[in-house]
Amino acid sequence: MSPLAPVLDGWIVPLREAAWPFLPEGRVGELRRLETALSEALDTAGQGSVSERLLAVRRVMAPLAPSQDGEPGTVAAVGALAGFVCGWYDLDLRDTVGPGHGRMILRHATPSLRETWTRRLDAGDLVGIAATERHGGSRLTEITARLARDVDGWRLWGEKCWVSRLTEAHAFVVFAKDPADRIQAVVVPADAPGVARYPETPSGLAGWGWGTLQLHDVRLSGEAMLTTPGGDGERIFREHFAAFRPQVAAIALGTAAGVHSRVLSTLQARTSTGLLPRVRDTALVTLGRTQADIHTALLGAVTAARLTAQGSRQADVWARATKAHGVETAHRAVQELAPLVGASGFRADSPIGKARADLGGLLYADGIHDALLRSVGRTLISTR
Ligand SMILES: Cc1cc2nc3c(=O)[nH]c(=O)nc-3n(C[C@H](O)[C@H](O)[C@H](O)COP(=O)(O)OP(=O)(O)OC[C@H]3O[C@@H](n4cnc5c(N)ncnc54)[C@H](O)[C@@H]3O)c2cc1C
Structure with missing residues (x-):
C-alpha cells in the first residue's frame, strides 16, 4: 500500500x-x-x-x-x-x-466566452456564484437584483449575501431578473466597476472569503448573459446544481473519511504505545458504524453524479436528496468520531475540530436541507 x-x-x-x-x-x-x-x-x-x-x-x-x-x-x-x-x-x-x-459558463456561455473561461479555469482561475439575497436563499424566485438593457449589453443592480469565494473569485455568476421579470444568469468580472465586496467572518469554511457582493450599475457586455435552449437562469441554476450537489456530498464525505482515518490512527497509536490498554467496545462500534455510513453515502453521491451526467429524469431529485443526506451523514459521523480522541481534537489547529466547523457551513451552503428535502417530497407527491 x-x-x-x-x-x-x-x-x-x-x-x-x-x-x-x-x-x-x-x-x-x-x-x-x-x-x-x-x-x-x-x-x-x-x-x-x-x-x-x-x-x-x-x-x-x-x-x-x-x-x-x-x-x-x-x-x-x-x-x-x-x-x-x-x-x-x-x-x-x-x-x-x-x-x-x-x-x-462552460455550458451556457457564447463560444468566445466559453473559450476564454476554459483557458482561465484550466489555469486555476476561480468562479463564484451569487444567488442568495437578504429575503432568504431558499427562495430564488423572489430575488430582487435587476438587469436593464444597455446600448449593447446589460446594466446590473443588486446585493447578494453569504457569497463564498468572495475575495478570491475572478468572476461571479450572478442571478438577477431581466425587464420581463425572468431570472437570468450573468457573468460578472470581479474587478468590474460597480462591484464591491464586503467580507464577513464565518465560523467555518474560512479558507475562502465569504460575505456580501454589492452590484451598483455594473455594465456588462451582451455576451455576459448565459443561455440555455428553452430556458432561463432558473433552469441554468437547477441544471448546475444537479451536477454540483452530488459533488458537494462527495467532498463532505471525504472530510468525514479524513476524520475517521485520523481518529483510527490516533487510537492505533495510543494502544500500540500502551497509552490505552485496549480500545473500548463503544469506540469500536462508532468506528464501524461511521465507516459504513460514509461508504454507503459515497455510493449514493457517485450514483447521483452519474445520473446527472447521463441525463436521467431522476437526476434532479437524486442531487437534492443526496446533498442533504451526504452532508448530514458526514456531519453526524464527525460529531460521533471527534470525542473518541478527546480534547486534543478541540484545539484550534486540530483538523478534526476544523472539519466539524467546516461541515457545519455545508449544512447551509449549496442548498439548505429542509428546503431541498421538501422540494424532493413535493416532486415525489406530484409525480406518483
Ligand atoms: C458557508 C456558506 C457558503 C455560502 N455560499 C454561498 C454562495 O457562494 N453563493 C450564494 O449565493 N449563497 C451562498 N450561501 C448562502 C446559502 O445558499 C443560503 O444560506 C441557503 O440558500 C439558505 O438561505 P438563507 O440562509 O437565506 O436561509 P433562508 O432561505 O432564510 O431559510 C432559513 C430557514 O427558513 C426556512 N423557510 C423558508 N421559507 C419559510 C417559510 N415561508 N416559513 C418558514 N420557514 C421558512 C428555510 O427552509 C430554512 O430552514 C452560503 C451560505 C453559507 C453558510
Missing part, C-alpha cells in the same frame, strides 16, 4: 471492485496521481494567507484534474471521487480541481 495515497487505498479501492465496475484501472491510476500530487502541493504551498495557499494549490492542481474525456457517467463519478480525495485532506480544498461554479 502506498503511504502517499491513504484515501485511494483506504476508501476508494475497497469499493471499486464491488460497486464500480465501470471505473477502469486507468481512472483509479488518475485518482492516485491526483492524490499524490495534492499531498505534495500541500507541502509546498508557501507561506501566504490561507486563501493564497488554496489558490496556489488550485493553480498547481488545475492541469492535473481528471480527464473530461470518456463516458459521461464515468467522468462524473471520477469527478466526485476526486472531490472525495480533496475533502479528505481539508474541506477548504473543495475547489482544488474542476471548474466548480465555472461549469455554468
Whole structure:
C-alpha cells in the first residue's frame, strides 16, 4: 500500500471492485496521481494567507484534474471521487480541481466566452456564484437584483449575501431578473466597476472569503448573459446544481473519511504505545458504524453524479436528496468520531475540530436541507 495515497487505498479501492465496475484501472491510476500530487502541493504551498495557499494549490492542481474525456457517467463519478480525495485532506480544498461554479459558463456561455473561461479555469482561475439575497436563499424566485438593457449589453443592480469565494473569485455568476421579470444568469468580472465586496467572518469554511457582493450599475457586455435552449437562469441554476450537489456530498464525505482515518490512527497509536490498554467496545462500534455510513453515502453521491451526467429524469431529485443526506451523514459521523480522541481534537489547529466547523457551513451552503428535502417530497407527491 502506498503511504502517499491513504484515501485511494483506504476508501476508494475497497469499493471499486464491488460497486464500480465501470471505473477502469486507468481512472483509479488518475485518482492516485491526483492524490499524490495534492499531498505534495500541500507541502509546498508557501507561506501566504490561507486563501493564497488554496489558490496556489488550485493553480498547481488545475492541469492535473481528471480527464473530461470518456463516458459521461464515468467522468462524473471520477469527478466526485476526486472531490472525495480533496475533502479528505481539508474541506477548504473543495475547489482544488474542476471548474466548480465555472461549469455554468462552460455550458451556457457564447463560444468566445466559453473559450476564454476554459483557458482561465484550466489555469486555476476561480468562479463564484451569487444567488442568495437578504429575503432568504431558499427562495430564488423572489430575488430582487435587476438587469436593464444597455446600448449593447446589460446594466446590473443588486446585493447578494453569504457569497463564498468572495475575495478570491475572478468572476461571479450572478442571478438577477431581466425587464420581463425572468431570472437570468450573468457573468460578472470581479474587478468590474460597480462591484464591491464586503467580507464577513464565518465560523467555518474560512479558507475562502465569504460575505456580501454589492452590484451598483455594473455594465456588462451582451455576451455576459448565459443561455440555455428553452430556458432561463432558473433552469441554468437547477441544471448546475444537479451536477454540483452530488459533488458537494462527495467532498463532505471525504472530510468525514479524513476524520475517521485520523481518529483510527490516533487510537492505533495510543494502544500500540500502551497509552490505552485496549480500545473500548463503544469506540469500536462508532468506528464501524461511521465507516459504513460514509461508504454507503459515497455510493449514493457517485450514483447521483452519474445520473446527472447521463441525463436521467431522476437526476434532479437524486442531487437534492443526496446533498442533504451526504452532508448530514458526514456531519453526524464527525460529531460521533471527534470525542473518541478527546480534547486534543478541540484545539484550534486540530483538523478534526476544523472539519466539524467546516461541515457545519455545508449544512447551509449549496442548498439548505429542509428546503431541498421538501422540494424532493413535493416532486415525489406530484409525480406518483
Ligand atoms: C458557508 C456558506 C457558503 C455560502 N455560499 C454561498 C454562495 O457562494 N453563493 C450564494 O449565493 N449563497 C451562498 N450561501 C448562502 C446559502 O445558499 C443560503 O444560506 C441557503 O440558500 C439558505 O438561505 P438563507 O440562509 O437565506 O436561509 P433562508 O432561505 O432564510 O431559510 C432559513 C430557514 O427558513 C426556512 N423557510 C423558508 N421559507 C419559510 C417559510 N415561508 N416559513 C418558514 N420557514 C421558512 C428555510 O427552509 C430554512 O430552514 C452560503 C451560505 C453559507 C453558510
